[in-house]
Amino acid sequence: GIQVEQSPPDLILQEGANSTLRCNFSDSVNNLQWFHQNPWGQLINLFYIPSGTKQNGRLSATTVATERYSLLYISSSQTTDSGVYFCAVEVGGTSYGKLTFGQGTILTVHP
Amino acid sequence: SAVISQKPSRDICQRGTSLTIQCQVDSQVTMMFWYRQQPGQSLTLIATANQGSEATYESGFVIDKFPISRPNLTFSTLTVSNMSPEDSSIYLCSVEGLAGVSYNEQFFGPGTRLTVL
Numbered sequence: 001g002i003q004v005e006q007s008p009p010d011l012i013l014q015e016g017a018n019s020t021l022r023c024n025f026s027d028s029v030n031n032l033q034w035f036h037q038n039p040w041g042q043l044i045n046l047f048y049i050p051s052g053t054k055q056n057g058r059l060s061a062t063t064v065a066t067e068r069y070s071l072l073y074i075s076s077s078q079t080t081d082s083g084v085y086f087c088a089v090e091v092g093g094t095s096y097g098k099l100t101f102g103q104g105t106i107l108t109v110h111p
Numbered sequence: 112s113a114v115i116s117q118k119p120s121r122d123i124c125q126r127g128t129s130l131t132i133q134c135q136v137d138s139q140v141t142m143m144f145w146y147r148q149q150p151g152q153s154l155t156l157i158a159t160a161n162q163g164s165e166a167t168y169e170s171g172f173v174i175d176k177f178p179i180s181r182p183n184l185t186f187s188t189l190t191v192s193n194m195s196p197e198d199s200s201i202y203l204c205s206v207e208g209l210a211g212v213s214y215n216e217q218f219f220g221p222g223t224r225l226t227v228l
C-alpha cells in the first residue's frame with residue numbers, strides 16, 4: 001500500500017514564529033487532505049489539496065503531485081495552533097475512499 | 112457544512128462487554144467510514160459502511176469483532192465486541208460526498224473515546 005511520511009515528528013515554537021510541515025507519499029493520489037487534531041481529539045479539516053496551492057488566513061498548503069509531496073505552512077503561530085497535524089491521502093481505484101494517514105507532526109507553540 | 116455527531120462521546124467499559132457507537136449526519140452522504148486511533152498513534156481505517164449491504168473491512172479487522180450497520184444515507188453504527196484493554200482507542204466516523212465540497216473530501220465526527228478496564 002501507499003506510504004505516507006510526515007516530518008518533522010515534533011516541532012516546538014515560540015508564538016509568532018513560522019513553520020513548514022512536510023508530507024511525502026509513495027504513489028499517485030487523487031485526494032490529499034491536511035487535518036489539525038485538537039487536544040480534545042477533534043479532527044479539523046484544514047485543506048483539501050490533491051494538487052496546487054491554497055491559502056486560508058495564516059495557513060497555506062502546496063502539493064506538488066508530480067514529485068509526491070505536500071507542504072503546510074503556518075505563519076505567525078499562536079498557542080491555539082498546538083496539536084497534531086495529519087496528512088492523509090487516497091489512492092483511488094480499489095482503494096476508493098480509503099484515507100491513509102501519516103504519523104503526524106506534534107506542534108507545540110509556547111507563549 | 113454538515114454536522115456529524117457521535118454517541119457516546121466517551122465511555123469506560125469492562126472487558127468482555129460490547130459497546131455500540133452511533134454516527135449521525137444531518138444530510139445524506141454517499142460514503143461513511145469508521146477509523147480507529149490507538150493512544151499516541153495515527154488513524155487507521157477499520158471499514159467502509161455500505162448502505163444496505165455488508166461493510167467492507169480492511170486487513171486486520173473482522174466483522175465478528177467490529178460489526179457495522181448502515182441502514183440509510185445519514186446513519187451508521189459500529190459495535191466493538193468482546194472488548195479487551197487493547198481496544199481502548201478513539202473511534203471516529205467520517206463521511207464523503209457532502210454537497211458543496213469536492214466529491215471525495217472527508218469530514219470527521221468528534222470521535223468516541225473508549226477506555227476498557
